[in-house]
Amino acid sequence: MKFSVNWLGEFVELPRTIESLAELLTLSGIEIEAIEKRGADYDDVVVAQITESKPHPNADRLTVCSVDDGGGTKRQIVCGAKNYKVGDKVPLALPGAELSGGVKIGASKLRGVDSEGMLCSAKELGIAEDAAGLLILSQEAKIGARIRDLFPPDIILDVQITPNRGDLLSHFGLAREIAALTGKTVASVRGGRCETETNSTSEGINIAAARECPFYSARRIENVRVGPSPDWLRAKVESVGIRSINNVVDISNFVMLELGQPTHAFDADKVGGHINVRSARAGEKFLALDGKTYALTPENIVIADEEHAVGIAGVMGGEKSGVTESTKNVLLESAYFRPASIRSTARNLNLPSDASYRFERGVDPEMILPASARATKLICEITGATAAASISVAGELPPNPPDVSLRYEALDRLLGLHIEPVVADAILTRFGLEQSDSQGRVKTCTTWKIPSYRRDLQREVDLIEEVVRAHGIEKIPSAHRSRFTPLSEADRTFDLETDLRHELIALGLTEVRTSLLIARSELAQAVGAMELCNPLSEDQVALRTSLIAGLLGVIARNTRAGAERIALFEIGNTFAPANGEQRRKLAITLCGQVASAKHWRGAKKRPLDFFDLKGALNSLGAFEFRRSKHAGFVLAAEIFHNKDRIGYAGQLSGTISPTAAVFAAEIDLASIAKAKKDAKRFKEIDRYPEMTRDIAMFVGPKVTHADVLQTIGSANELLLAKVELFDLFMENGATETAEPRKSLAYSLTYRDKNRTLTSEEVGAAHARIRERLRSQIGAELRE
Incomplete structure (x- = not known):
């Protein structure tokens, strides 16, 4: 909203400079977006009356006016405007005047006719942003008077008012705020008789x-x-x-x-x-x-x-x-x-x-x-x-806002400095609050009546904010934290989310933020979603129960725009259908193609698949994936940590992208925090080298990666330190006697923390694992 400094000055004594006023408001949380000068600050622009008007002899669109400038002489002015009539009073820029933009006015010939000045529009005088035609003045204006006396020079503040401060959307409201911040007195509202119930x-x-x-x-x-x-x-x-x-x-x-x-x-x-x-x-x-x-x-x-x-x-x-x-x-x-x-x-x-x-x-x-x-x-x-x-x-008028109590101990604790109760009371009183009750012989808490225009003051912390805005937020001393560990659960959650963002962005994912509200058309999929009593539109009727729907909308828009690779994540709140409980979750969606590790410098690409999604999740913690069925997925897995189900992942069955499959996962944020905490255990740097052996095999189509890991683990080989899947493909089609097989290739790492292993003992352990795979899951081992 735009505010006139002259107008504000009618209500309150302002700081001496506009810079001081802008700084005062900005430091109090009222942002000044622009400062511009307005008004007719010219000595050589006066009120003139048009006494005669006739067509220009050499130009169809011009007229020749005779005007009275109050100096006892008639001036001839060539004019291009059409919105005047004889007898109107208008601004006249005399020869020698300099208007906004550096335009200098002088006596000249226009199409062969002398013109002794210029009749002005409001825009040319800097009075209004846009004006067509001459500025027609009221008939009460005195001929010969300076325009600056009618339109005094002014400064306009363009102020960004936050939605909760509707009380500032007026000159009186902002002046009242300035008075509270400076300790000055605001003038009373000038009005007529305010009727009561008797009349x-x-x-x-x-x-x-x-x-x-x-x-x-x-x-x-x-x-x-x-x-x-x-x-x-x-x-x-x-x-x-x-x-x-x-x-x-x-x-x-x-x-x-x-x-x-x-x-x-x-x-x-x-x-x-x-x-x-x-x-x-x-x-x-x-x-x-x-x-x-x-x-x-x-x-x-x-x-x-x-x-x-x-x-x-x-x-x-x-x-x-x-x-x-x-x-x-x-x-x-x-x-x-x-x-x-x-x-x-x-x-x-x-x-x-x-x-x-x-x-x-x-x-x-x-x-x-x-x-x-x-x-x-x-x-x-x-x-x-x-x-x-x-x-x-x-x-009936709406009732006044409810009273709010302020504990002075809470004020000091939140701000990190001591403010005397008498100082805090004086500040709140300047903001229009009235003391309702004070508790204790030693004043520890005061209850305040909230004025009708400050319905944004609802909690104790709101009163503390008012105190610090007037006291000066810049006066709060900087403090060096001696502890680098999170001080509260909120701090720990914030740090976790910050770390997750960095990790996922490093993996090539892009963070998005979607609406907490879902459309009516999505209610069928969000069973039990809590609907709003008074939705703003059909696109915002209920609280979301999952983050995935919003991410799918982003994928659909980007796919239509021609994006080849879309890798997104969102950290946000969902709302449980049963009781509306707020839960913090992480969701990831992948779609499109990506250059493979072997061809990252070339043009050859491969489609993103479930293992890309699984790899992104495994980078965040040690999770177990179990194949399951899930509505809306053709391939789904439940995600577990320490035997607790914490989320799900899979390939969607819908056709959001016409050219690529869409993979999505949603996982509880608290479970990620627990998994990361479990993973943070001290491990001594290995002193002895490791040895690696590979196993490549064909298995049946129903044998899963989890089955292979379980079989290898059941061998109980103490030297085995790590198992990694590095290749997977399916045979092309089935035969009359057999289904297409899966080819899996694993890298097995062997290590002993106390000595260097020999090739013979590694080979023996590796052979035992190969035999177990052959006997238990029917693996056809490839050399």
């Missing part, structure tokens, strides 16, 4: 959607003269990027920018009967102020009269009930709408607006009536209107 009525308003709109107010204002806004109002709204429409609409926008509460002005004569806040009817059509027609659903809340909808609640008004130059009477709306409802409506209709931006982040309920009073006062002053003696209200 308000509920007549004329019916709230049928009380959950989505707990409070609604409407005020009738009569005898309105709609027209251009005065220069000060126009300058205010345009300085922060809002286009000036007319005085009534500009006042509504001005109050929203000033106080953060959106209001909306209806043409009262086009709203028939009572106001109804209701759900839209299925298939109901609505023509909005942007000129587009929207198809509404019962999930959308509308403001309606007795016949049809006149506005989409909290988002945008209707074109048929909008304020125009012919409007005589206005109905001013100021209400509270449930943030989730507005967010859903704006998203589903693809209709974002300045109002919805604020409502979906939460507005201050206690600002609803003051904002209405402020807008009413301005409309009456600027348009000469008369407001009704009472305001119509319906519903």
